[in-house]
Amino acid sequence: MTLNKPWADFLDELGGIARFATRFFAQVFRPRYEGAELLRQCFLIGNLSLPLVGLTSFIMGLVLTMQLRPSMVEYGVESQIPAMVAIAVVREIGPVIIALIFAGKIGSSIGAELGSMKVTEQIDAMEVSGTNPFKYLVVTRVLATTLMLPVLVLIGDSIMLFGSFIGVNIYTVTSFPLYISQAMDSLTFQEFLPAILKTFFFGFAVGIIGCYKGFHTSRGTEGVGRAANSAVVVSSVWIFILDLLAVQITDLLGYN
């Protein structure tokens, strides 16, 4: 075995994350259930990300429309802007951009929080206080990210489309109902549902990787920073990998 170090590290981490995820599934359906903590995490992870997601989504929708417009006008298909933006936003840009922002905000905060809990022995303290820290800290957070990201994406997608609506109205006058019907007519369930479904996986990846990084923070406070940083990097990469898998699977199932 002469794996060079980066590869060995990469595989080691992959195995670690896989085992961590297995542990999550082994524990998630077994009592005791940390319902109150789950709700608290959902609030912290979902609600408190909304302003950031909302702002970036709005700008994204607006900019996308303004950037697309010149070429669409040149091809004489200006009226197709809502349809095109809707497909781009719902199928790809919404899920991926929002998941990346989510990874930046939530992945790092989970990594840093659990990391500092780890190095200051708070996780041990929990364990001796009759609490399974994996259940209390990891299961709740991973469930919260998995459940909240789709909600954020639904809201973010809508805000992006609203931003695009504003973008269209900068140049021409299009009523809101017309815009919505133009945008939505181009979409089908086969495009909408897989796009929403994949965000569950994105959310899961952000949660599980953030928790893994936090839980495996090496001793010392600078380890906390590293945990937060690599939680974001690794989960962002995984979002893209999962996105690639998602498009291939939907393609395979003939939903493309």
Add this chain to the structure above:
Amino acid sequence: MKQKAWNNIKLGVFVLAGLLLLIAGLYLIGKDTNLFSRNYILRAQFSNVEGLVVGNNVRYSGIQVGTVKEVKFLSDTLIEVRMVVEEDMQSIIRKDDIASVGTDGLMGNKIINIAPGRTGAPLAVENDLLRTEEGNSTEAMLAKLALTNNNLLEISNELKKTVQNINTSRNLWRLLNDESLPASVLESLANIRRATEKAQATVADLQTIVADVKAGKGTVGQLLRDTAMAVSLADAVKGIRQLENRADTLATQLSELVTTLDNDLATGKGPVPAALHDSLMVQKVHSILSRVDTSAARFNENMEAMKHNFLFRGYFKKQEKEKQKQAQAPQQ
């Protein structure tokens, strides 16, 4: 404690907003598939549905009123289409209304168009069979285009045959040599042959394009969704038709001439031997050949334009520029 309850309320609002948007999204996407409104069923029978599939839209005088629910064979020549139509339309659609299979835009999805019958028949009820009419302008145009292609193929085949005739006809060659027709005639013959080959290649190209267009796929299929393209397509079809006629007559004339010449020369009687000394006759052959020549050139040009028409809008501009250049060239 109070803060916590408040946070939970906010979380509830947040999740509810997401759920509502999900439902709204599903509704807006699904409203064309009639998942959420009340409907009734209407039927129509066709001999050819031209690729209509389940889920295609049903329009009444251009307004979305439902979708196709089922397409099935009743016999080998009869296909029944069952449509789900919004309940509101029960007070509008009549038994005599005419359903036809059409296309959304030039290259869009297939649709069922229902047009008012205007004979004052009673209102249609659940499961009623509507009158039908087959084919519409777009369909017809594409059919015409396909037909045009076939004709072109025939013409080019004929041209080829003629050229072969000319080539293999010893007598004619002898005639031409003996009578020392201008060298340009020989050239013309070579041109005809070249034009024929080219025409065949172009026809093959065109056929694949038309097939793609019919299936609505490929870049061409996409481009054709644009209305401007539709217009130029129609123009092109018209152009081909004209060309076709001209080439047709030429080919016939030519082959007639060749056969007569051949026959006369072989038998050694009739007007031909005499005519051979007639400079008028020579001139006639000459002019026919030159007409074939220019026509072949124009034919090529047209085919070229046709190709470019599908793929590049800028072709005509390019041609214009070249013409301008040529116009300027002599002045220098």
Add this chain to the structure above:
Amino acid sequence: MDTLPAITPAPAANSPQSLVLEASHVYKSFGSNHVLMDFNFQLYKGENVVILGKSGSGKSVFIKCVIGLLQPDKGSIVVLEQDITSLRNEALDHLRAKVGFLFQSNALYDSMTVRENLEFPMRRHWLAGQQRNSESLVQEVLENVGLAHTINMMPAELSGGMRKRIALARTLILNPEIILYDEPTTGLDPITAREIGNLMLEMGRKYNTSAVIISHDMNCIKLVADRIVLLYDGKAYANGTYEELRRSQDNIVKQFFE
């Protein structure tokens, strides 16, 4: 091991005594770092035993083994008549509810207020009856450590000494039978340190708790220790009262008392 100083296995005072904690032949290593090698330890009811040792000698590792945070590689640790190395889940939680642990780094939950920090172990250990008067209990324990006014503060707003005292309060709130103190007085001024020491003694007397105390603070040790165990080279190198060890002629023991 013949250089060992005289060892008195049981405390001189209040016998006959029941054993509440007994570790025998404990081995623990991290890779090639052999931390505990054949470590033996006994704790009797009502006794305060100090574990003394160099930094990195494995004191924290040992008491983490006692509470089940770490698994020893070999050997048995019997806590309140149960072998902690073989307990799982609920049984382990039940035992842990009777054993308090004061962490070296306090381990206060950053995201919770002082009140929530104190309530946490109460809510989590399903101890019947405790739940109802949690409010007054929190008040009482906070008053015991003299920090009643911090009840709604976050740990980040407290000084190091205050945090230590809150951590102590959190350890005491469940009324454990055994308390494991990991350096309870490090980083505190001498006055506070003495207060903490006295508090530890008081709690011990009041509820007849036993305690294992890890400390380098000689004043504190002198104050609270009924007995001292010197952890050296992974073993219980010496064992005796403060006075006994102070007068020891052994070179290694002497180093700690200079």
